[in-house]
Amino acid sequence: MRLLESILLAVVAATLLSTLSLGQKRPRPTLGLCALGALIALLQAALEGARWQIVPAQALLVLVAVAALLSFRRPAEDARKRKRWPRLLAITLGLLILASSAALAFVLPVFSLESPTGPHAVGVSTFEWTDSSRPEVRSTDPSARRALVVKLWYPATPPPGAEPARYLDPRVAAGIAGGLRLPGFVLGHLALVSTHSVPGAPLAPSDAPFPVLLFSHGLRMHSDLSQFQAEELASHGYVVVGINHTYDAAFTLFRDGTSVTFDAWEHMGSQKDMDKYISQRLPVWVEDARFVLDRLAALKDEDPRFAGRLDLTRVGHFGHSMGGAAALAALAADPRFRAGLNLDGALFGVSADAKPSQPFMLVTGEKLKATDRQLQRMGMTRADFDGFVADMEQRWKRSISEPSGPRYRLEMQSAGHMELSDASLILTVMPGSMPPRRAHRVVNDYTLAFFDTHLEGAASPLLNGPAVEPTVEFTAFSR
Structure with missing residues (x-):
């Protein structure tokens, strides 16, 4: 897997995990990670070239950003009253999709050919x-x-x-x-x-x-x-x-x-x-x-x-x-x-x-x-x-x-x-x-x-x- 792809997947994983706090406090850390992920995604596409194996990770980033923006419209909840299992289930599903994206990128890589050893x-x-x-x-x-x-x-x-x-x-x-x-x-x-x-x-x-x-x-x-x-x-x-x-x-x-x-x-x-x-x-x-x-x-x-x-x-x-x-x-x-x-x-x-x-x-x-x-x-x-x-x-x-x-x-x-x-x-x-x-x-x-x-x-x-x-x-x- 290429360098910027690896960084992008790591940032998306961190963004997913940051959503655990959504609803309890304003989603500034999540939005910040979304912005960072978007920047890396743009750099990755420009410098390394976009490929379909990374699309699931990019889609997850968009979904998390939408969820974070929607949380602005809801008042902060009492953590003791709030059910956490739906969010944990969503995060687990997101991490599985992210792992699938990483696996596809590994199994079908953008490989490099060995440099020829001859004089020409x-x-x-x-x-x-x-x-x-x-x-x-x-x-x-x-x-x-x-x-x-x-x-x-x-x-x-x-x-x-x-x-x-x-x-x-x-x-x-x-x-x-x-x-x-x-x-x-x-x-x-x-x-x-x-x-x-x-x-x-x-x-x-x-x-x-x-x-x-x-x-x-x-x-x-x-x-x-x-x-x-x-x-x-x-x-x-x-x-x-x-x-x-x-x-x-x-x-x-x-x-x-x-x-x-x-x-x-x-x-x-x-x-x-x-x-x-x-x-x-x-x-x-x-x-x-x-x-x-x-x-x-x-x-x-x-x-x-x-x-x-x-x-x-x-x-x-x-x-x-x-x-x-x-x-x-x-x-x-x-x-x-x-x-x-x-x-x-x-x-x-x-x-x-x-x-x-x-x-x-x-x-x-x-x-x-x-x-x-x-x-x-x-x-x-x-x-x-x-x-x-x-x-x-x-x-x-x-x-x-x-x-x-x-x-x-x-x-x-x-x-x-x-x-x-x-x-x-x-x-x-x-x-x-x-x-x-x-x-x-x-x-x-x-x-x-x-x-x-x-x-x-x-x-x-x-x-x-x-x-x-x-x-x-x-x-x-x-x-």
């Missing part, structure tokens, strides 16, 4: 590309073609005083919430989060073009929800290309104001339905990646800043969840991807024949668990679930043991699935016992070591093992 500042630019060769099968318009919103994070030299981008455009924040079946305002506070990326900044000078990394998000996620990784990689000299996979992302906003929200909920009823849907959509994501790689070759014509600055002979592909599975499938489909990394992506939908020879790293979180109630919601028995987990593990093992080429596995045994994205910063009650920032540090260290070794030719001792974290296990499979 970071720039960011967004593009829209349409693949005229592919119909958009999910659109109701038969003439529609596959359109993608793509965001590039890159090493930059921002002009002095340039403002970094906000974490999410308010329209995107509302759209992501809607795509996750939440009220649009729930994620509105993410527009208050500041990044370290400067929009439209010039690229940093360099003696050689920068290597390129394509990134794919998870199903019902968004490419902007892994900025902890995009900014870190860009600061170390990579151009990170985040692909928002239209119709499978939580939300996609185009420049003309049109948008697409995830609407395939009928396929999410059970794990079997979801696996079938993923099997149908994964090839689309692979073709998205191949198309984006083609478009990057022509980016110099669209934006001269990138002319001669992208090294398309050194391209990697990584992704989270379904995006990680897509990365492995893309490596098998296109040798232009020279290395790939899977962040906890189950390989359902990936053909058993997908055995790329390029270097590949698998990062997994803690083992999946499910309560009986969760199993019922997923339409699975305990035996079904155990079989699903065993099958997923078998596919993972095959991806890092059967094919030729360098293979690595990083097992983060105390990190939840969503801690491998920004989601654990957005919602602080995500499962997993590893603190999110520590999980992000481990992920970033190994991602950099992997791509530095296999795209930059700069061998890293991290890939020789063992892991330095006590809850992390690292294995390099020699060939």
